[in-house]
Amino acid sequence: MKITRIEAIPYAIPYSKPLRFASGEVTVAQHVLVRVHTDDGVVGVADAPPRPFTYGETQRGVLAVIEDIFAPQLVGTTLLEREVVSDRLSRTVGNPVAKAAVDMAVWDALGKTLDLPVTxxxxxxxxxxxxxxxxxxxxxxxxxxxxxxxxxxxxxxxxxxxxxxxxxxxxxxxxxxxxxxxxxxxxxxxxxxxxxxxxxxxxxxxxxxxxxxxxxxxxxxxxxxxxxxxxxxxxxxxxxxxxxxxxxxxxxxxxxxxxxxxxxxxxxxxxxxxxxxxxxxxxxxxxxxxxxxxxxxxxxxxxxxxxxxxxxxxxxxxxxxxxxxxxxxxxxxxxxxxxxxxxxVRPGAGLGVEVDPDKLAHFRTDH
Ligand code: MUC
Ligand code: MG
Known part of the structure; x- marks a missing residue:
């Protein structure tokens, strides 16, 4: 149940119908897929949608804070130490979307490890x-x-x-x-x-x-x-x-x-x-x-x-x-x-969903 690695993968998927509202507009989903790996070979996933016009986060900022600060702080903790995880995340001010994705990927990994739905x-x-x-x-x-x-x-x-x-x-x-x-x-x-x-x-x-x-x-x-x-x-x-x-x-x-x-x-x-x-x-x-x-x-x-x-x-x-x-x-x-x-909700373990490797390879923007 020990966290061994946290990945942050940028991707971009265009909207077929952009959403416009008073504080901004979204035409392309420039999100970050977060993957939490454990020593049991389990991988928990979650999505981080940066919203610069609401919280000040950007796609590159989410990648940086996860890779430079959160991953080093969390590798070595176990999936059962979620209060330790949130305590360490809270040492960094702001960055709500990056923190949320890490937290949810930890929960997905926990559900998959226990073979139980997170819900x-x-x-x-x-x-x-x-x-x-x-x-x-x-x-x-x-x-x-x-x-x-x-x-x-x-x-x-x-x-x-x-x-x-x-x-x-x-x-x-x-x-x-x-x-x-x-x-x-x-x-x-x-x-x-x-x-x-x-x-x-x-x-x-x-x-x-x-x-x-x-x-x-x-x-x-x-x-x-x-x-x-x-x-x-x-x-x-x-x-x-x-x-x-x-x-x-x-x-x-x-x-x-x-x-x-x-x-x-x-x-x-x-x-x-x-x-x-x-x-x-x-x-x-x-x-x-x-x-x-x-x-x-x-x-x-x-x-x-x-x-x-x-x-x-x-x-x-x-x-x-x-x-x-x-x-x-x-x-x-x-x-x-x-x-x-x-x-x-889906009946499977964790969040009950799987990321398609071919789609991820197609939409990721880090290669
Ligand atoms: C909403 O409820 O405001 C628009 C900006 C954002 O961050 O979320 C959306 C929807
Ligand atoms: Mg609102």
Whole structure:
């Protein structure tokens, strides 16, 4: 069970449909595949999707921090010493995506070593999640058409709509068109990625008051401290902190400071160990959680469903699990299959997925 080697492999897969949102755009998945090897010959895997516009990490930065700092610190520890692993990772400030991938690859290796699914080791609550699809910026008709395609093809009936453009009417028109086009039975919520001011957010929410929104997420920056608190106080739906509340300490500060009333958990930035800490804090605080998407690959989306299915609170709401559908290809041997609006965990050991060596050889960019 001893960790002998940690590999970080850069790869690039173009998106067939780029995702655009207030804080950025993703056209190519320039991720890092992390592999944790043990002395038993087991290899655990996880995916690191760097998001410079959200956390400041880049693909080359993820490679460097894993190769230069994390690997030397962790080689020699065992898969059972996960608290030692997270303690050593925490000596480095920031780098959430790199740390999360190392943590999840350790969990995958542990599951494979014990011949047990990680989702059962974590909590074993259920075996699937309802899927929520993220709709990036476009014209109202195109966004309605995409939502209809997701509903008709995959049975998805929950949509997170990217907002935060100026003027805000560009976005409120989209949300209205979605409600009118898809009817009352779909769930809709909005994510501004900090694009609006508090006043614009308040006006937009007022204009959408009759649209039956489920949540509002990061409409304005949390750094607009008093403005954000003013906005959240008047919001009549739970206000989700996403990129403003990554760690358990961030969540405590933002929730107690009145900057949010719900949180997004993303395994891509807190792994399984950190996500469990955030989840249990949210339970103690009595706030809603949503399993979020960091524009994840299939491997990243599998990690989200492995964690989300493991607990009652995370599986209550639809999880954001479908944006890999917009990638032109992926690394897994067996593609994820969204059916009847749900994504199920796989029964196998670890994460239950395998990386296809031919695909990795084709998409890796380090040779
Ligand atoms: C989201 O929920 O904000 C966009 C940027 C990012 O880091 O994640 C996505 C989705
Ligand atoms: Mg968000």
């Amino acid at each position: 059962d080791l974590l909590g074993g609550y259920t075996d699937r999640m309802r899927v929520s699809h993220m709709l990036g910026f476009d014209e109202p008709a195109a966004m309605v058409a995409e939502a209809e395609r997701m509903r008709d093809t995959y049975g998805i009936t929950t949509f997170k709509v990217k907002v935060g453009r100026t003027p805000f009417q560009l976005d409120t028109a989209v949300v209205r068109a979605l409600r009118e086009g898809l009817g009352e039975e779909v769930e809709l919520y909005v994510d501004g990625n900090r694009g609006w001011t508090p006043a614009e957010s308040a006006r937009a929410m007022h204009e959408m008051a009759d649209l039956g929104l489920l949540f509002a997420e990061e409409l304005c920056p949390a750094d607009d401290v008093l403005g954000r608190r003013w906005l959240v106080q008047q919001c009549d739906v739970p206000f989700i902190a996403d990129e403003s509340a990554v760690t358990a300490a961030d969540v405590t500060r933002e929730i107690l400071g009145g900057a949010a009333t719900a949180i997004s958990i993303k395994t891509s930035r807190t792994g399984f160990t950190g996500s469990a800490r955030v989840l249990h804090l949210a339970e103690g605080l009595g706030i809603e959680v949503v399993m979020g998407n960091q524009i994840d690959s299939q491997l990243g989306s599998m990690c989200t469903v492995v964690f989300g299915s493991a607990y009652r609170l995370t599986s209550r709401r639809a999880g954001e699990l479908s944006n890999f559908l917009d990638m032109s290809d992926d690394l897994l041997t067996e593609p994820l299959d969204i059916r009847d609006g749900h994504l199920a």
